[in-house]
Amino acid sequence: MLADRLKPDLGTRNVFLLTFPPIVLLIFGVFSLRDSTSEEPSKFDRVAVYGGLIGVIVLTGMNAYGAWQLLGGIRSADSGLITLGLVVGTVTSIVYVKNALEFIRPPAR
Numbered sequence: 313m314l315a316d317r318l319k320p321d322l323g324t325r326n327v328f329l330l331t332f333p334p335i336v337l338l339i340f341g342v343f344s345l346r347d348s349t350s351e352e353p354s355k356f357d358r359v360a361v362y363g364g365l366i367g368v369i370v371l372t373g374m375n376a377y378g379a380w381q382l383l384g385g386i387r388s389a390d391s392g393l394i395t396l397g398l399v400v401g402t403v404t405s406i407v408y409v410k411n412a413l414e415f416i417r418p419p420a421r
Contacts, residue, residue: 313378313386313394331374337367338408345415353415361412368405368412375401 318327341364344357353361375398388394 313381313388314374316388317381334367334370334374337363338371338404340364341367341412342408345411358416361415364408365412368408371401372405375405 315327315331318330322330337360340360341362344353344360344364346353346357378394378398382391382395382398
């Protein structure tokens with residue numbers, strides 16, 4: 313919903329460049345998560361996991377905006393797909409934060 317609202321002012325390419333990086337940060341963070349008891353994570357892994365947390369924060373804001381728009385009565389031809397994306401995005405964010413916190417603060421030995 314946010315991208316649809318920004319496209320008339322910023323253009324498709326600029327909106328893509330603005331809204332896609334948080335997803336990329338989250339993806340890199342997911343791929344950098346590992347069982348912290350098996351080996352010491354690399355510096356890249358740690359940076360990627362923190363970057364993923366930043367991506368989650370931005371995506372949560374975008375999801376909140378989309379939910380606010382839908383609950384406020386603004387309809388889109390893709391309302392069902394947007395609602396599915398909001399649910400999947402919210403669940404993914406919660407699971408990622410849980411796993412990222414376990415990665416950052418491994419259990420005491």
